[in-house]
Amino acid sequence: MSETGSTNFPLKMSTALPNRAAMSSAAEMAGQSKKVVTRELDFFYGIHQALYNISLDIPEHRVTALIGPSGCGKSTFLRCLNRMNDMIDGINVRGEVLLDGINIYHRGTDVVELRKRVGMVFQKSNPFPKSIYENVAYGPRVAGVRQRSVLDEMVEKCLRQSALWDEVQNRLNDSALQLSGGQQQRLCIARALATSPEVLLMDEPASALDPKSTAAIEELIFDLKATYTIVIVTHNMQQAARVSDQTAFFYEGHLIEVGATNEIFTNPLEKQTEDYITGRFG
Amino acid sequence: MSLTNGPHGRPYAKLASRMFALFCAGATWLCVTILMLLLWNVVSYGWDSLSWEYINRFPSRFAEKAGIKPALVGSLYLIGLTALFSVPIGVGTAIYLEEYAPKNRWRTIVQINIANLAGVPSIVYGILGLGLFVRAMQLNRSLMAGALTLTLVVLPIVILAAQESLRAVPSTIRQASYALGATRWQTVWCQLLPAALPGIMTGVILALSRALGEAAPLVAIGAATYVRFLPEDIVNDEFTALPLQIYTWTDQPQKGFHEVAAAGIVVLLVVLICINALAVILRYRFSKNKQ
Amino acid sequence: MSLVAPAREPFAAKSSVFDLRWIFEFAIHGVLFVCTAISVITTVGIVVVLLFESLQFFREVSVWEFLTGTRWSPLLKPQHFGVLPLFCGTFLVAGGSALIAVPLGLATAIYLSEYASPLVREVVKPMLEVLAGIPSVVYGYLAVVFVSPLIRDTIPSADLFNAANACVVVGIMILPMVVSLSEDVLQSVPNSLREGAYALGANKLDVTLGVILPAAMSGIMAACLLAIARAVGETMAVTLAAGATPNMTLNPFEGIQTMTAYIVQVSQGDTPAGTLEYRTIFAVGLALFVSTLVLNVFARWILLRVEEKYE
Numbered sequence: 010m011s012e013t014g015s016t017n018f019p020l021k022m023s024t025a026l027p028n029r030a031a032m033s034s035a036a037e038m039a040g041q042s043k044k045v046v047t048r049e050l051d052f053f054y055g056i057h058q059a060l061y062n063i064s065l066d067i068p069e070h071r072v073t074a075l076i077g078p079s080g081c082g083k084s085t086f087l088r089c090l091n092r093m094n095d096m097i098d099g100i101n102v103r104g105e106v107l108l109d110g111i112n113i114y115h116r117g118t119d120v121v122e123l124r125k126r127v128g129m130v131f132q133k134s135n136p137f138p139k140s141i142y143e144n145v146a147y148g149p150r151v152a153g154v155r156q157r158s159v160l161d162e163m164v165e166k167c168l169r170q171s172a173l174w175d176e177v178q179n180r181l182n183d184s185a186l187q188l189s190g191g192q193q194q195r196l197c198i199a200r201a202l203a204t205s206p207e208v209l210l211m212d213e214p215a216s217a218l219d220p221k222s223t224a225a226i227e228e229l230i231f232d233l234k235a236t237y238t239i240v241i242v243t244h245n246m247q248q249a250a251r252v253s254d255q256t257a258f259f260y261e262g263h264l265i266e267v268g269a270t271n272e273i274f275t276n277p278l279e280k281q282t283e284d285y286i287t288g289r290f291g
Numbered sequence: 292m293s294l295t296n297g298p299h300g301r302p303y304a305k306l307a308s309r310m311f312a313l314f315c316a317g318a319t320w321l322c323v324t325i326l327m328l329l330l331w332n333v334v335s336y337g338w339d340s341l342s343w344e345y346i347n348r349f350p351s352r353f354a355e356k357a358g359i360k361p362a363l364v365g366s367l368y369l370i371g372l373t374a375l376f377s378v379p380i381g382v383g384t385a386i387y388l389e390e391y392a393p394k395n396r397w398r399t400i401v402q403i404n405i406a407n408l409a410g411v412p413s414i415v416y417g418i419l420g421l422g423l424f425v426r427a428m429q430l431n432r433s434l435m436a437g438a439l440t441l442t443l444v445v446l447p448i449v450i451l452a453a454q455e456s457l458r459a460v461p462s463t464i465r466q467a468s469y470a471l472g473a474t475r476w477q478t479v480w481c482q483l484l485p486a487a488l489p490g491i492m493t494g495v496i497l498a499l500s501r502a503l504g505e506a507a508p509l510v511a512i513g514a515a516t517y518v519r520f521l522p523e524d525i526v527n528d529e530f531t532a533l534p535l536q537i538y539t540w541t542d543q544p545q546k547g548f549h550e551v552a553a554a555g556i557v558v559l560l561v562v563l564i565c566i567n568a569l570a571v572i573l574r575y576r577f578s579k580n581k582q
Numbered sequence: 583m584s585l586v587a588p589a590r591e592p593f594a595a596k597s598s599v600f601d602l603r604w605i606f607e608f609a610i611h612g613v614l615f616v617c618t619a620i621s622v623i624t625t626v627g628i629v630v631v632l633l634f635e636s637l638q639f640f641r642e643v644s645v646w647e648f649l650t651g652t653r654w655s656p657l658l659k660p661q662h663f664g665v666l667p668l669f670c671g672t673f674l675v676a677g678g679s680a681l682i683a684v685p686l687g688l689a690t691a692i693y694l695s696e697y698a699s700p701l702v703r704e705v706v707k708p709m710l711e712v713l714a715g716i717p718s719v720v721y722g723y724l725a726v727v728f729v730s731p732l733i734r735d736t737i738p739s740a741d742l743f744n745a746a747n748a749c750v751v752v753g754i755m756i757l758p759m760v761v762s763l764s765e766d767v768l769q770s771v772p773n774s775l776r777e778g779a780y781a782l783g784a785n786k787l788d789v790t791l792g793v794i795l796p797a798a799m800s801g802i803m804a805a806c807l808l809a810i811a812r813a814v815g816e817t818m819a820v821t822l823a824a825g826a827t828p829n830m831t832l833n834p835f836e837g838i839q840t841m842t843a844y845i846v847q848v849s850q851g852d853t854p855a856g857t858l859e860y861r862t863i864f865a866v867g868l869a870l871f872v873s874t875l876v877l878n879v880f881a882r883w884i885l886l887r888v889e890e891k892y893e
Contacts, residue, residue, distance in 0.1 A: 093469065124470055125472035128470065135464060147473070147481070150481075151472060151473040151481065200467075201471065204471055
């Protein structure tokens with residue numbers, strides 16, 4: 010649905026987003042410090058191998074898009090970066106994921122601390138069945154923030170960052186479930202921002218939304234990358250082209266190609282990438 | 292009647308289908324009628340004996356002077372204590388099995404074990420209580436022994452209900468909470484328990500209704516049937532309970548005692564209805580708060 | 583609006599072991615584990631208590647005599663320790679009540695699942711829940727005051743307390759269980775089966791009896807077994823209704839005694855602890871525990887297979 014919805018508005022979007030051709034050049038990419046680095050990452054669900062030998066650098070303050078057909082392992086990879094896969098039984102991880110040079114799969118890693126640093130936004134918006142305020146305040150609360158004034162400030166800041174403040178400032182105590190789909194997803198982003206993460210993982214954040222909400226989210230992503238390092242999974246190639254600086258193409262658990270977004274989309278090196286981008290499969 | 296012939300070969304097919312529907316409907320209304328009949332019978336039989344004095348009197352050798360005060364008080368103590376023991380342990384077990392335990396063979400074994408415990412007759416728990424609490428732990432025939440025995444009886448009910456309502460909480464909530472850096476317990480305490488609370492409460496009420504109506508385990512641990520004082524010390528004093536008192540009166544040959552038994556049943560049912568109504572109100576309040 | 587994240591220490595891989603938060607989490611984990619252990623210990627406790635006392639009983643009475651003897655009179659001289667009469671009484675009541683509850687319950691379940699309008703379901707289902715929530719001692723009372731005179735009026739030769747009496751009330755008691763379990767099974771039959779049959783021109787009777795019921799058969803059997811297990815373990819109602827005479831008979835109008843009723847009889851009497859007579863209740867309890875366990879495990883096994891079939 011969103012696939013068809015999004016094809017007809019790049020025109021509108023191109024005016025909304027500033028020109029970033031200069032930024033996404035390969036040259037600048039190379040000079041950027043690496044926030045997250047994976048080294049020879051293998052991932053298994055039981056005996057089924059979902060990721061093969063993935064080595065990928067994710068530059069700081071840039072948007073990295075992961076694209077590929079369904080089941081190619083892009084979501085699995087994303088969930089490796091904040092160890093959300095730990096919740097599934099019978100998984101096995103080999104290789105390294107380095108956050109600021111430290112392996113997060115090292116024994117004794119504080120997963121809770123990790124997840125405060127690496128926030129996540131899910132495909133389907135999943136607000137807690139509580140008030141808007143409580144949703145945003147949850148992260149700081151579980152981190153031990155008690156002072157009401159600090160929480161108030163935090164909630165306002167994050168809602169402003171996610172461009173939701175103007176719409177909800179007068180009904181912070183209403184249930185989050187009364188918001189529209191697009192608002193709910195922006196609330197989830199605000200909620201993720203409230204833990205002051207350094208990296209923000211987004212798993213197809215706009216796939217369940219209408220074109221207008223999608224545009225809002227994409228604009229938001231563009232604003233957020235000044236502060237955060239963003240990794241976004243998307244099955245929508247226009248979206249990847251619009252929002253990201255670096256694109257990685259996954260296919261059947263392999264990382265086929267990675268590079269600056271404009272290069273991947275205009276001049277892919279691999280045949281498979283080209284076929285996928287031009288819509289020959291997937 | 293053959294099911295394989297075409298419509299022309301089955302002139303009675305429509306009639307048969309009609310009759311079957313009527314038969315099934317009849318069975319249903321028979322069930323409902325039986326229920327009505329039973330309740331009416333008990334209420335009409337016990338109505339005359341019901342009075343404030345009846346509730347506020349001690350049992351007696353004479354039916355017309357018999358009252359249920361110690362039984363009522365004993366029953367209320369019993370379900371209070373049973374709730375005190377069974378709710379934390381039962382909900383704790385459910386949380387452990389759903390959120391903490393690794394999904395391995397041991398968990399499966401424990402799960403099957405609990406499902407089967409739910410099917411163990413209550414009198415067997417009574418025998419266990421007799422061996423464990425009354426004799427081994429020297430609690431004698433006290434309220435404590437009775438409450439602990441009833442706790443064992445209702446524990447599987449609480450566990451299974453709590454597990455089911457925890458499982459019904461969408462996993463997206465769980466993931467969102469973990470992704471925000473909440474610990475396991477923070478996730479359970481702040482997100483899962485509030486969301487599962489209405490279901491857990493329904494299970495607890497069901498369990499306590501069961502505990503309130505159980506007489507068999509209390510008989511097995513040797514609870515008294517004729518008590519002329521109110522229990523004051525929960526680990527020493529003897530006690531009796533409503534269902535036990537009803538049983539004793541019903542077992543008497545005199546018709547007068549049957550009438551006080553019927554009155555006792557009415558009181559028991561009223562208490563049961565009150566508990567269930569409380570559950571409905573609480574559930575309503577909680578679901579309203581959430582919206 | 584500041585967009586700069588507050589400065590913080592770089593990510594450290596290892597958490598401090600002495601972090602208060604982890605100690606708290608660890609303690610909670612421990613407490614929850616202990617809760618779970620209690621349920622396991624309960625099972626072990628039941629088995630240990632029953633076996634321990636029963637073994638002492640079987641030192642004096644051979645297992646063979648216990649299982650095959652046809653006379654049960656441990657409280658009277660000469661003592662006999664054959665559990666068969668109690669067993670016979672138990673299963674006479676369980677079987678009789680199933681004869682009442684299963685046809686009535688199944689027909690009700692079919693009506694609620696296949697025929698009834700949503701409104702009727704909304705009204706009848708809570709009523710059945712009420713029926714299910716009535717304590718067993720109330721059924722005992724009804725047997726004594728209501729059913730027993732009725733049976734004696736119809737069949738004057740019947741004993742005052744008899745098996746039929748117990749069958750009627752226990753049948754009513756397990757009725758809601760049969761209804762709700764069978765209805766669940768009927769509801770779990772995929773709608774595609776119904777639609778497929780209707781598309782072939784079958785009428786409601788054909789679909790219900792020819793398609794739905796066979797598809798749900800094993801699940802319904804499991805439901806009946808669970809209900810029978812409940813009847814086997816039923817105590818207060820049969821104690822009051824069926825009399826207290828261990829009797830090896832299949833005549834429902836004679837007085838009998840069930841295993842549960844015997845345990846009640848001894849518990850209420852003044853049999854001194856530690857004697858052979860006293861230990862009989864543990865041996866009978868063990869027999870009761872094993873019977874209900876076998877029925878339950880078998881029923882659950884069937885239900886598990888049904889679930890797998892429709893997944």
